[in-house]
Amino acid sequence: MKINNAEINAVNKLPSNVRYEYFIKKVTDYEEVWGLFNDGWATSRGEDGSLFIPFFPKKEFAEINAEKEWASYEARSITLDDFIESWLTGMKKDGINPSIFPLGNETAAVSIDNLLKNLETELENY
Template sequence: MNNTEIEAVHNLSASKRYEYFIKKVADFGEVWRLYDDGWAISEEVNGNPLMPFWPKKEFANLCAVDEWKNYKAEQIELEDFMQKWLPGLKSEGIQPSIFWNNVDSAVLDIDTLILDLEDEIKKY
């Protein structure tokens, strides 16, 4: 990816970044998160925990700033993400924060995320 493409996608609305996430994750079979002695976690205004995920390493790295400045992007295989990570987050009451861009992200129900990924994967 070149810098122009990264910047253009990074600046899309949260809903458009979510669509991009679904397509790229299904296409490449991987999801990215940030890690440094624990996973990057944020929270909603009401205090509910959120775990951010990105479609590409480059986008995760753009968010490794401020309290996450020492965090490094790490990959999750899509199958593990769907079969282990998402059910685990659901049982812990943590919602996925899809494609945070240091401003906002798409926050949605885990079951909806799984269905959207399954629908996209069927196209391949």
């Protein structure tokens, strides 16, 4: 289900912690997470050099972020089950952090353990 420009604009104005809550609700509603892909998944580095992979709640938000160094990337979905069971486990093992719903330099910094807990809590509502 596509979202309209009014919703995109409204959500993009929210602070990162509220966008994080939106992310949790949307990915559990639609059972998919979105990233950016081009011969590999988009990544960024934190100020301390740590590696992050950005994730988005809907295709439209991922597409908006396909700019600058990610201009050649396209939005690609990951099933929520695969995200929980494979991605987050592998990322934790490899020391890669999730960057949830980044906008510019602003992102929700959350540990994989907390992200998993929040997703599982939200999934209990279904």
